[in-house]
Amino acid sequence: MSLAISHLARRFGATEVLRGIELEVPQGELIALLGPSGSGKTTLLRIIAGLDWPDAGRLSFDGTDWLAKSAAERRIGFVFQHYALFPHMTMRDNIAFGLTVLPRAERPGKTQIAAVVDGLLQFLQIGGLADRYPAELSGGQRQRVALGRAMATQPRVLLLDEPFGALDAQVRRDLRRWLRGVHDSAGTTTIFVTHDQEEAFELADRVVVMNGGIIEQIGHPDQIYDHPATPFVARFLGLTVELPVTMHTGRACAAGLDLTGLPRRAIADGAATLFLRPADIRPVPEATAPFHVTEIASTGALLRIVAQDAAGCRIESEVPRRDGRDLAVGQAVSLRAAAGQIFPTGAPIGAVPAETPYTLKEARP
Ligand SMILES: Nc1ncnc2c1ncn2[C@@H]1O[C@H](COP(=O)(O)OP(=O)(O)OP(=O)(O)O)[C@@H](O)[C@H]1O
Ligand SMILES: [Mg+2]
Known part of the structure; x- marks a missing residue:
């Protein structure tokens, strides 16, 4: 039945x-x-x-x-x-x-x-x-x-x-x-x-x-x-950090990001977009890294940490407060991703055609 x-x-x-x-x-x-x-x-x-x-x-x-x-x-x-x-x-x-x-x-x-x-x-x-x-x-x-x-x-x-x-x-x-x-x-x-x-x-x-x-x-x-199937689902489920990456033999690469924790994906070599949850990004002190911590704010249990590179790319992460004690504003960090989803750049954004009566911005929770 x-x-x-x-x-x-x-x-x-x-x-x-x-x-x-x-x-x-x-x-x-x-x-x-x-x-x-x-x-x-x-x-x-x-x-x-x-x-x-x-x-x-x-x-x-x-x-x-x-x-x-x-x-x-x-x-x-x-x-x-x-x-x-x-x-x-x-x-x-x-x-x-x-x-x-x-x-x-x-x-x-x-x-x-x-x-x-x-x-x-x-x-x-x-x-x-x-x-x-x-x-x-x-x-x-x-x-x-x-x-x-x-x-x-x-x-x-x-x-x-x-x-x-x-x-x-x-x-x-x-x-x-x-x-x-x-x-x-x-x-x-x-x-x-x-x-x-x-x-x-x-x-x-x-x-x-x-x-x-x-x-x-x-x-x-x-x-x-x-495993959100589309960029829309990824955003809707909180993968709000979106970064351009380059795919090479199934692996995503970007300067200053440690993406070795992500599984290989069957995505053609070339440009792609990586979607991450702030809680899956860990800033790790590294003197030569291109990102610098620009903001640290506590929400109680969590620290919200913003890091930026020279090109203005701004990435927000969330770490348990006790894991962020060795971080300070101005510090150089690389960003390690524990989980994320990759979609080829130019993939339809959730298959929503242009004539839908509301925009994706409004559609976010
Ligand atoms: N009787 C109707 N006449 C014209 N448009 C309608 C009618 N009922 C629904 N719509 C439109 O259809 C779309 C979907 O509406 P629906 O109520 O199914 O959405 P929903 O997912 O339940 O939203 P919400 O979470 O706000 O309840 C909306 O754009 C709405 O304006
Ligand atoms: Mg309804």
Whole structure:
């Protein structure tokens, strides 16, 4: 049983909001759609839910064409960023709502509905909230109830659109662990939208990185973190230092940089661009090196160190404070890279054509 999406496209006026989306989500998987604002995450989710329709492409579940089915027939649970609970109903009634509006033939009896709701309240560990109204709950509690309401009809697929987006960081962290537990015990297929990288990586079995209506990369979180497939993904995941290098027999070289720690890559000899995370760059004192430390700032646990060469190339690194004690402003340093990603110069920047409605600068997190 799986959800299969192929060649999916959606246009609003002249803007192509989804282009050639290919995605297969097996039963029981928790997948995160990660991408900047405007990348098409909500549009894709709404199409899966049956709240919107594509201009082209296919969407099927377990071999059945879902584009021929209404939202109700698809049996989907949906949770939105902003709590959409009914304010005049208790939590118990909110959770029961989906069951009470089922067509008469499918609708369970009153006692059966009460039993389902009690079961969910226990399962989601919100039993104590059953008789309260939404206004009497915290944001995090409301989102737990919203998930209960989405799960009451035993949906085959749960779609969550930034469900924790309006909550503070600690509550988000708690809820995301809770959600992972709920997902695992319930065995549903879950698609979770977020633009928070940490949230996607901690929660998901696989992460789908979207940008400008296309999928840039699909993979296990570690795979995406360690091997971003495009310059866009690299930047989005914090490889914000970009340096021109020269490739020679698969090895990247640049004056003042020690790149021997990077694996060889099958990139043709010549110009390329190296993408690095500041935390993967280590300044090492070396009297004859072309870089000089120009700034050292402490963020508590880390030192942010800026080094510059005579040509004005400015590289920011981050080192644990205790490892940077022997560094001082003015000192000559070489820069050792522990990890990085190389793309041939001139490679398309994340395959975003010029006419996309926002620039990459805005698209950065
Ligand atoms: N009904 C609509 N009419 C016209 N344009 C739309 C409509 N819905 C979405 N769009 C446009 O489609 C693009 C993608 O929107 P979408 O809501 O899918 O992005 P998103 O990735 O969910 O962004 P966010 O992270 O801000 O929620 C945006 O440029 C948006 O303005
Ligand atoms: Mg959205």
